[in-house]
Amino acid sequence: MTEIIFLVESDNDSGYIAQALGESIITQADDLETLKKEVKDAVHCHFPDEELRPKTIRLHIVQEELFAS
Numbered sequence: 712m713t714e715i716i717f718l719v720e721s722d723n724d725s726g727y728i729a730q731a732l733g734e735s736i737i738t739q740a741d742d743l744e745t746l747k748k749e750v751k752d753a754v755h756c757h758f759p760d761e762e763l764r765p766k767t768i769r770l771h772i773v774q775e776e777l778f779a780s
Contacts (some may be wrong), residue, residue, distance in 0.1 A: 715765040717750055719743075719772040729770065731757075743772075 713722045717736075726741035729750050730772040740746035750768060758764035 712763070712765045714767045714769055715754060716769045716771055719746065719770050721728075721774065 715734060715736075716732045717761055718732060719727055719729045722728045722739065725739045727743060727746045728737065728739045730737045731754075734757065736757050738746070738751050739751040740749045747770070750770070754765065754768060
C-alpha cells in the first residue's frame with residue numbers, strides 16, 4: 712500500500728474526527744494541525760512494520776455549511 716486516505720469531518724464536541732477508508736483506524740483532535748500528528752501516530756501504530764506502512768497519508772476534509780435560503 713502506498714497511500715492511505717482518511718475522511719475528516721468536524722465534530723461539535725471534539726474538533727475533528729478522522730477515519731481511514733479501508734482500515735480500522737480512527738482518531739480525533741481539537742484542531743487540524745494536531746489531527747495530522749494524531750493521524751500519523753495512528754498509522755504508525757496500525758502499521759508497525761515500516762515496509763508495510765503506507766508512504767503517504769491523504770486527508771479528505773469534508774465541511775458542511777448551513778445557510779438560510
